[in-house]
Amino acid sequence: xxPRVYDRIYGSATALCSATSILFIFVIGLVLLTYSYPSIxxxxxxxxxxxxxxxxxxxxxxxxNGFKTMSNASYGILVFVTGTLITSALAxxxxxxxxxxxxxxxxxxxxxxxxxxxxxxxxxLAGIPSVVYGFWGFLVLGPFLLQTFEPFLSxxxxxxxxxxGPVYSSGLLASGIIVALxxxxxxxxxxxxxxxxxxxxxxxxxxxxxxxxxxVTTKIVFPYAKSSIFGSIMLGLGRALGETxxxxxxxxSAINELPKTAFYPINTMAAFMAQSLDSAFTDPSGMYVHSLxxxxxxxxxxxxIVNVLARFLVRQGFISGAETxxxx
Amino acid sequence: xxxxxxxxxxxxxxxxxxxxVVVAIIVVAAIGVYLTMxxxxxxxxxxxxxxxxxxxxxSTVTQTASQTSTTxxxxxxxxxxxxxxxxxxxxxxPLFNLWVPNFTSMYPSxxxxxxxxxxxxxxxxxxxxTVQIGASDAYMxxxxxxxxxxxxxxxxxxxxxxxxxxxxxxxxxxxxxxxGPVLAGIYNGSITYxxxxxxxxxxxxxxxxxxxxxxxxxxxxxxxxxxxxxxxxLSFSTPSWNKSIGFGTTVSWPSIPNxxxxxxxxxxxxxxxxxxxxxxxxxxxxxxxxEQAGLGYAYLENRAGNFVNFSPENIQAxxxxxxxxxxxxERISLIFAPGAxxxxxxxxxxAIVSKNQPNADVALVIRTFLTWAVLxxxxxxxxxxxxxxxxxxxxxxxxxxxxxxxxxxxx
Numbered sequence: 001x002x003p004r005v006y007d008r009i010y011g012s013a014t015a016l017c018s019a020t021s022i023l024f025i026f027v028i029g030l031v032l033l034t035y036s037y038p039s040i041x042x043x044x045x046x047x048x049x050x051x052x053x054x055x056x057x058x059x060x061x062x063x064x065n066g067f068k069t070m071s072n073a074s075y076g077i078l079v080f081v082t083g084t085l086i087t088s089a090l091a092x093x094x095x096x097x098x099x100x101x102x103x104x105x106x107x108x109x110x111x112x113x114x115x116x117x118x119x120x121x122x123x124x125l126a127g128i129p130s131v132v133y134g135f136w137g138f139l140v141l142g143p144f145l146l147q148t149f150e151p152f153l154s155x156x157x158x159x160x161x162x163x164x165g166p167v168y169s170s171g172l173l174a175s176g177i178i179v180a181l182x183x184x185x186x187x188x189x190x191x192x193x194x195x196x197x198x199x200x201x202x203x204x205x206x207x208x209x210x211x212x213x214x215x216v217t218t219k220i221v222f223p224y225a226k227s228s229i230f231g232s233i234m235l236g237l238g239r240a241l242g243e244t245x246x247x248x249x250x251x252x253s254a255i256n257e258l259p260k261t262a263f264y265p266i267n268t269m270a271a272f273m274a275q276s277l278d279s280a281f282t283d284p285s286g287m288y289v290h291s292l293x294x295x296x297x298x299x300x301x302x303x304x305i306v307n308v309l310a311r312f313l314v315r316q317g318f319i320s321g322a323e324t325x326x327x328x
Numbered sequence: 329x330x331x332x333x334x335x336x337x338x339x340x341x342x343x344x345x346x347x348x349v350v351v352a353i354i355v356v357a358a359i360g361v362y363l364t365m366x367x368x369x370x371x372x373x374x375x376x377x378x379x380x381x382x383x384x385x386x387s388t389v390t391q392t393a394s395q396t397s398t399t400x401x402x403x404x405x406x407x408x409x410x411x412x413x414x415x416x417x418x419x420x421x422p423l424f425n426l427w428v429p430n431f432t433s434m435y436p437s438x439x440x441x442x443x444x445x446x447x448x449x450x451x452x453x454x455x456x457x458t459v460q461i462g463a464s465d466a467y468m469x470x471x472x473x474x475x476x477x478x479x480x481x482x483x484x485x486x487x488x489x490x491x492x493x494x495x496x497x498x499x500x501x502x503x504x505x506x507x508g509p510v511l512a513g514i515y516n517g518s519i520t521y522x523x524x525x526x527x528x529x530x531x532x533x534x535x536x537x538x539x540x541x542x543x544x545x546x547x548x549x550x551x552x553x554x555x556x557x558x559x560x561x562l563s564f565s566t567p568s569w570n571k572s573i574g575f576g577t578t579v580s581w582p583s584i585p586n587x588x589x590x591x592x593x594x595x596x597x598x599x600x601x602x603x604x605x606x607x608x609x610x611x612x613x614x615x616x617x618x619e620q621a622g623l624g625y626a627y628l629e630n631r632a633g634n635f636v637n638f639s640p641e642n643i644q645a646x647x648x649x650x651x652x653x654x655x656x657x658e659r660i661s662l663i664f665a666p667g668a669x670x671x672x673x674x675x676x677x678x679a680i681v682s683k684n685q686p687n688a689d690v691a692l693v694i695r696t697f698l699t700w701a702v703l704x705x706x707x708x709x710x711x712x713x714x715x716x717x718x719x720x721x722x723x724x725x726x727x728x729x730x731x732x733x734x735x736x737x738x739x
Binding site (some may be wrong): 052 | 445446447448449451455466469471472474475549550551552563574575576577578579580581582583584585586587588589591595598603717
């Protein structure tokens, strides 16, 4: 057969594959919108401003704005949005410095053999299922934080406002630390690849001009790989926002309560959706399911905003290295 | 530079090939799964064109079998080859796993898949028809029944729930007395210390042992039949709880910063073990685990004002008090039963089944399995129920369940 025919098949097959991603986004968006429509109408803006989440499963079914709901139901996602943002911020705060440290060590400091071994281990970490992280967090990290680390913070660092108060729960810190552990391999391995692509000529030139090792890293490698490192952080943030299972296991599943110190329980949107779906199906009015779907829609929107913002920052040149590939 | 570029290009190409291979594998696997599903469905429908013959045959077999053995059990001698699925309550899941191998050894042509996914999933899967049997610790509410009038709630056994605590310093031989209003106070945050007067008032003998420590109330984070029956006990015994919180497989727990949440009964045991001064509600099928974890359990105040434990006799006493009230559709709470010895938190474990099954063979298999499950010489025998600390259905309820089972037919 004419080799061009193969090329055509090759071209159309790959095009078809990429079309599925557009289709998926479209279908998921459409499903989320239609399923959450009753919740959007009934809950309105209170959905974002209310702390109380009460499906009122033992109440009576009433009709509100044309949709069935339970008489005393109140759906407010403020606790879960706050929890999601706090967990992700804490995870970035802990994870980014460590991950960049790993990447610098692997590309600039470690001898090649050691680097190969550590790189392999880091990539192995990325492959651990989140439920396994959750187990570790539930059995080891949570009790350690609650019994040892948090009392220490509360006793000695009480002048910092977030550590000023009684130790109630390890949920907030444990969630942040677990998610940090999960995003470190992602950020580290992508940053390492980006840094490793820094042309040797540039680094050698820097050394010839008298730069020390760490100056080569900060003045040549970082600027060169800046956009990719930023991209890896955004990818890590995406993972952090959507992390479900591990958080569900360690967060202590706060409900109806906003954290006032670092020693409070917490809950994220993704974890709460996973925990509640079962009960949602027992709501005779169906509003529980609609509200959970709207929560999913909000989570999708937050993730999209983060991605778009990241791309915008890179486009505008706020964050641009010699390499302009951003993997988001 | 050129050299570097070439290398990266090669790498990119190989990564691309790898990605295509991975995608191809996933697509092939998905198609495979789809085909198996279609095939297994056809396994029900394709032979059903021939099977209308076999099903007729088998129903005649059933008739002769039931004619010969009506006095013993009424179960058919053989069943048509069918696969049915069960999903739902994690509390019932261990019992189903004990039942199914025994049942299928009696009827080798039948295959039953079981899954522990939660009572809510059990109910909704049975409603939508994705499984034939949904398992639930909670019965369906009136409004749910109004929505799905063809769904039956069939009790299979009686279960109970204990209230456990982790208080170092209280010996395991001693059991705290707790009442519904005190538990409601603990879970709504109005009773915060173990040595609160409300608690020591109920426990004059243990008053000196109660520590001045914050109580850590633990509740389930997932949707749970255990939450349903526990909050029902609080609702029925404490009007203010009923008004403000109510009951359900999840409720809007009052905000208490040191409250803990755990996933599943196993998670409740684990969380109670890890947190000193905690309190937790746990199904009796986890009694052995809870005792191994060093947890103590409370005597609970019943409607008569006595403090009782969940001994089989006290569960039986509560069942005896409530069973006569069981309506024909068997949807009833057994919580907070009257009677001097009645344990206050017991419940029917339900099979949620649609009256309208896809065909007569499936309906026959379901009827046979459920009948087998409720009969005292088979599924309700102590051999099975003792392993999960359930108690058998009283004879009058077996009869009601059998009447409901008889309603299961083809569309």
